[in-house]
Amino acid sequence: MADTDVLPNNTSTGLETSGPRGPRPRPMLSRRNIILYGTLIVIAVYYLLPLYVMIVTSLKGMPEIRLGNIFAPPVEVTFQPWVKAWAEACTGLNCDGLSRGFWNSVRITVPSVIISIAIASVNGYALANWRFKGSEIFFTILIFGSFIPYQVMIYPIVIVLRELGVYGSLTGLVIVHTIFGMPILTLLFRNYFVSVPEELFKAARVDGAGFWGIYLRIMLPMSLPIFVVAIILQITGIWNDFLFGVVYTKPDTYPMTVQLNNIVNSVQGVKEYNVNMAATIITGLVPLIVYFLSGKLFVRGIAAGAVKG
Amino acid sequence: MEPSISIKNLALSFGALEVLKDLNLEVAQGEFLVLLGSSGCGKSTLLNCIAGLLDVTDGQIFIGGRNVTWQEPSKRGIGMVFQSYALYPQMTVAGNLSFGLKNARLPKAEIEERVNRAAKILQIEPLLKRKPAALSGGQRQRAAIGRALVRDANVFLFDEPLSNLDAKLRADLRVEIKQLHQKLSNTMIYVTHDQIEAMTLADRIAIMRGGLILQLGSPNEIYNKPVNKYVAEFIGSPSMNFFDGQIDDSSSKFSTGAQVFPLEGYGFKEGTSPKGPAWLGIRPEHMVNGAEAEAAPIRMQGKVELVEPLGSDTLARVSAEGHSLWVRLDGQVSISDGDAITIGFDPARANIFDKTTENRL
Numbered sequence: 001m002a003d004t005d006v007l008p009n010n011t012s013t014g015l016e017t018s019g020p021r022g023p024r025p026r027p028m029l030s031r032r033n034i035i036l037y038g039t040l041i042v043i044a045v046y047y048l049l050p051l052y053v054m055i056v057t058s059l060k061g062m063p064e065i066r067l068g069n070i071f072a073p074p075v076e077v078t079f080q081p082w083v084k085a086w087a088e089a090c091t092g093l094n095c096d097g098l099s100r101g102f103w104n105s106v107r108i109t110v111p112s113v114i115i116s117i118a119i120a121s122v123n124g125y126a127l128a129n130w131r132f133k134g135s136e137i138f139f140t141i142l143i144f145g146s147f148i149p150y151q152v153m154i155y156p157i158v159i160v161l162r163e164l165g166v167y168g169s170l171t172g173l174v175i176v177h178t179i180f181g182m183p184i185l186t187l188l189f190r191n192y193f194v195s196v197p198e199e200l201f202k203a204a205r206v207d208g209a210g211f212w213g214i215y216l217r218i219m220l221p222m223s224l225p226i227f228v229v230a231i232i233l234q235i236t237g238i239w240n241d242f243l244f245g246v247v248y249t250k251p252d253t254y255p256m257t258v259q260l261n262n263i264v265n266s267v268q269g270v271k272e273y274n275v276n277m278a279a280t281i282i283t284g285l286v287p288l289i290v291y292f293l294s295g296k297l298f299v300r301g302i303a304a305g306a307v308k309g
Numbered sequence: 310m311e312p313s314i315s316i317k318n319l320a321l322s323f324g325a326l327e328v329l330k331d332l333n334l335e336v337a338q339g340e341f342l343v344l345l346g347s348s349g350c351g352k353s354t355l356l357n358c359i360a361g362l363l364d365v366t367d368g369q370i371f372i373g374g375r376n377v378t379w380q381e382p383s384k385r386g387i388g389m390v391f392q393s394y395a396l397y398p399q400m401t402v403a404g405n406l407s408f409g410l411k412n413a414r415l416p417k418a419e420i421e422e423r424v425n426r427a428a429k430i431l432q433i434e435p436l437l438k439r440k441p442a443a444l445s446g447g448q449r450q451r452a453a454i455g456r457a458l459v460r461d462a463n464v465f466l467f468d469e470p471l472s473n474l475d476a477k478l479r480a481d482l483r484v485e486i487k488q489l490h491q492k493l494s495n496t497m498i499y500v501t502h503d504q505i506e507a508m509t510l511a512d513r514i515a516i517m518r519g520g521l522i523l524q525l526g527s528p529n530e531i532y533n534k535p536v537n538k539y540v541a542e543f544i545g546s547p548s549m550n551f552f553d554g555q556i557d558d559s560s561s562k563f564s565t566g567a568q569v570f571p572l573e574g575y576g577f578k579e580g581t582s583p584k585g586p587a588w589l590g591i592r593p594e595h596m597v598n599g600a601e602a603e604a605a606p607i608r609m610q611g612k613v614e615l616v617e618p619l620g621s622d623t624l625a626r627v628s629a630e631g632h633s634l635w636v637r638l639d640g641q642v643s644i645s646d647g648d649a650i651t652i653g654f655d656p657a658r659a660n661i662f663d664k665t666t667e668n669r670l
Contacts, residue, residue: 199468201394202362203456207409208383217408221399 058082065273081274085282087216089275091262093251094192100258105239105286107170108255112177113234120182124189125215129201134188139190145302146183161248168250176248177238185230192226193219228297236287256283311374313338313496314359314464321358321520328354329520332357332368339494341487343507346517346610347543347670352500353468355517359498361385373463375509383412384629385464392469394449396441402452403429405435406459427458430489431551447478454489467499469504483509504544508532516540534660538667541590541660543642546634547624549660550591556584556661563589563661570607574657586664593635596660598642598650599602605653627652 027033053070058081060074087097094100126132127139158167166172184193196219204214241283245255254262264276291298314336328351336342343351343400344404357363359370361382369378372376377385396405403424410470412421428434431451441449447525450470457465467486471479486512489557490497501507515525524536535541542548554565560582563570568591577583611629618624623638636652645652661670 065378095374100317150324197393197395199391199393200397201380202357202360203391203395204408205362206382206387206389207456208359208412209408218397 020201029196054277054281058272058274058281060273062270062272072225078274081272082271082278082282085263085275089263089279090266090308091251091254092261096131098256098259098263098282101254101256102282104170104249104253105256107233108173109238109286111237112174112181113175113231116178116181116185116234117230119178120185120230121189121223121227122215123186125219126211127186127190127191128162128193128196129214130211131220139186142186146187150180150243154243158247167248168253170253171254173244173253174250176244177241180244181234181237186235188230188233189223191224192223195220196248220238225297225300228294229269232290232294232298235290239286311338312336312371313340314498315371316355316359317369317371319358319370320366321354321363321467322366327520329358331568332520332522334515334522334525336496336498339496340626341497341512343511343514344498344517345502345504345507345514345543347459349461350517351520352502354520356466356468356500358500359464360387360389362401364624372446373531383409385466386462386550387466388460389461389466390450390453390457390468390470392472394441394453394473396449396452396456398441401435401438402433402444405441405452406437407453409456409460423459423461425457427455428524429493430458431455439442442564444475447482450474450482451485454486458493462670463495465495465497467501469499469501469603470499470500472503479506482541486510504546508544508550516543534669536669538588538662541662541669545592545594547593547637549636550596550632551590551663552589552632554587556587558584560584563587563656565589567610570656572656573606574655574660575659575661576657577661581589582668583661583663583670586668588662588664590635590662591658594622594637596634596635596652596654598638598652601670602651602653606653606655608653611650613644613646613650616644616646 001016007272056064056073057070059077059079061078061080064075083099086099086102089097090094091101123142127135161167161172161175164172164175166175200218202216203216233240238256238284239255241255242303245258249255249258262281263279312335314334316334319329319334320327320331321355330353344355346352358365359378361380361384363471365378367469369376371377372385372387382389396402397408400408406424406427406539407420410423416424424437425434425597426438431452431454433455436444436448436452441452444452450473453470470486471482474482486499497507499510511528513525516523516531516533518539524531524540526534526547531540532544535544537621538551538669550569552563552565554563556563560577561572562659563572599606609629611630611634613625614628614633615626616623617626619640621640623640623642623644625636625638625644627634627636629652634652636650638644663670
């Protein structure tokens, strides 16, 4: 038997060798797992149920909706409500559906996002790395701006836009979105650039890079995550905006959200629930897609400031 | 010969806080100067002023005979190495090295030649295509030195370049920096809080405190003849032992408690014969024990309180005549806590400081 005693030490210590060893077993149906996954499933269902109802309803014809079984899947699947919402639904004078509003929203969102982020990132960079006399005061004023309720400024801005001759046009709305995005975006970028080690900035100065050289060649390539955060914030914010859209545009230039409201809240005629549901989903699709495509980067960007010193 | 760097009446304050005060310094061509001090003494600030990364409040800075007080960092003919390496994370090592040269609009061929030369000197040629994230700490610091090297600058500024490395690597790179200096023989200013780096690298050390240079001298001078008690305590580990006492009227005896030390052999400043309250300091490594102690001019009986064997040496904390003293003994000595010990020293190795001004007497 002596040659089977591979570990003679074990026998001499008298410790039990057949006892627990390696990773502790964790059964799938433990109490902990049931509670954890149970809660998650309940919450997920709670949030997904409205979406389910919307999708199901949008695929039914009106006679089927009138039966009242809102949770029942469609017996006869029809895409007619989607077509109608996109191309035929009437909002005021125009009967070309949401498509007009969609393109308006694109024409508002794209320039607003690009211009506001371009300006705010340079602002944040200057405030973080090129402290100038009064920069702290400037920053305080800017931050203060984000606490003023928008409603206070609506009328003064109407006057300003009228005087500039851009009231009611897409240009006017782009200007408004750019300005209102400035405080929060500047804060976002400043805090990110402050977290970039100061020595990197010093090294670039010794290497002869100037204000724009450091911004474009050092800071910009390092800050993709924060740009993604800013882009998502701005796209969702501007796309979902209703207040500025309804105040500063006219029917021809209404963004999608305003058009959606006009479709859903129309008081004459039959309430076409299936068209309303389809229209709502179409309108919400853009921010949703943006988030799904860049969600990972978004989380990384939000966390970046916290992890890196 | 014209000094490589000369600083005249430099002052810098942030609001009411004076960081540097009326500072004057001249660094010779090819000299290795170390700025040494504890944190907050202004040593890094001074380096940043020389680099042009901070605007000075008053005074002038000359580099290579040129007044660069108002010049941009890139126009001062300096290369700088930072503690955190400060490599541009999105560029390869080659990109990092060439960034400054591209900004200076040098021809492509010359950029390539300089980058290759620096990489060869620092032995980072195989790493040129890598990004900083794929390098180890020592390789990163080498790349950072390379970035200073390609600039062909006459003056190198190092801001605690080795503080982020582990002890072994720090010692290796210390040697490499010294060899680099021997090879390039350009002026180097090196900021550190590590006295071993300072002692081993420097031609001259400037000990700073509170925005002032307390002492500027060779490592030898600073170690053997510290100008005041602060410098004496700062240099050396463990710190110098101090006796609180009185110098007699004839400047020939120092009395502390019940003991009287003869001061024969101690070199007071020429032409002075101080008296009154004073500190007498003696370094642990200048204390002797056993038979040597019996022969020493000053002797004490004591008891070992604590032993710290270091291999090469043995440190012992000895309580003798009401004093608690560090003594550095031979590494092979066998003593243990509670042993009786005779210790002694030669007053010629001691340092005596005025009680109130704390300046060396």
